[in-house]
Amino acid sequence: MGSPGEFAKYAFLLNLGLFLTAAGIHLFKTPNHFAMGGTSGMSIIMATLWPGMNVGGALFIINGILVALGIIFLGVKTMGVTIYSSFALSAFVSLLEKVYPMSAPFTNDTLLELCFAVALPAAGSAIVFNVGASTGGTDIVAMILSKYTSMEIGRALLISDLAIAAWAGGLYGIATGLYCVLGTFAKAFMVDSFIESLNQRKVVTVISSHPEDVKAFILEKLHRSATVYTAEGAYTGQAEQVFTTVLTRRQAVLLRNHLRRVDPKAFLTIVNSSEIVGKGFRTL
Incomplete structure (x- = not known):
């Protein structure tokens, strides 16, 4: 990222990836209550439990807490662009909520909606990971756990994602919970596939x-x-x-x-x- 051109390309791809992730959250995850783990899943549940709060606002709160913990335990230098990514993703979701409110899903085909709820964030995450950044959120938790414990981070994050999906099942119904579990596993495979395709x-x-x-x-x-x-x-x-x-x-x-x-x-x-x-x- 030495030249201005390289920085411009990096910034464009980073924001493109974050925007695609935000679009998947707002357009497909939120109206279908697809709480498929991570900060977006927690935000969807929070917006349901507190009707006066939207998903973008909940994301700001959760990511703000995680960024603060990251700075405390890892330092600003280690966090790097993750600080920007965390707040930019929240900002993009809030922007979409204002520009294009979603009162209901696009279609009545839940499986089709799930495909896009998985594909858009997976493509966005792949672009962000490919430029050497992260989307923040649970990545900060993973960084902290990696530094201070010998815990198997992948397994811990998967368990937390499945716990959020189970919570969604109790809140929105068994069918939605099962779709969330399916989407959690599908996203992991799709992110890897998109990254391989890009490279x-x-x-x-x-x-x-x-x-x-x-x-x-x-x-x-x-x-x-x-x-x-x-x-x-x-x-x-x-x-x-x-x-x-x-x-x-x-x-x-x-x-x-x-x-x-x-x-x-x-x-x-x-x-x-x-x-x-x-x-x-x-x-x-």
Whole structure:
């Protein structure tokens, strides 16, 4: 995040992720009472128990308490951007409540509503996690537990999420509680899937009878580099130049189309990679 351009990109993606999470909370979770754990689930329950309070206001209160605890036990430096994320998410939810009030769900299809209640926050969380930040809330609890205890944090947070879902079942009915439990597990899988999708790259290996042409195309047209080494074919015994490079999905298609034109007999393998770390890609 050294240059202004990199900071602008980071800020845009962070706020986009937080806004998508807020949209999922306001548009789908709140009107259906999908209290699927975390601070949003607690806020939905609080807004029900205290009718004069909205979900955005409850989020401000809960996140404010958690941020204060985080600063006390972890320090401002450790909390970092988590402080901003916690209050920005609450602000986005409050903004949506004012701009687009939701008095009832969009549809009568509860399962369809659940899909969007899971997908939007999962996509938002994935974007936020992918830029190295967090959405705050229970992440602060996890950071504190990690520092001061040897507790299995993932299990502890899952138990707390299921407890909130059970509370929702007692408050809104068994059907809603079961949907909350289903959504809690579904979100965990979807966040991982979205992150892998965002970071996915193609590891490409090429053996061609036109090695200089392949090298020039990768360097000059795709603006990527490659590792080049000499290998010997087991059947032919001939020495061949082998290129290994990492490309985006679009670049891999361009390379394949180029090889189809210049060397239809070239050997090409393309393998998906969920994350690439190094120069030209993500930093450690």
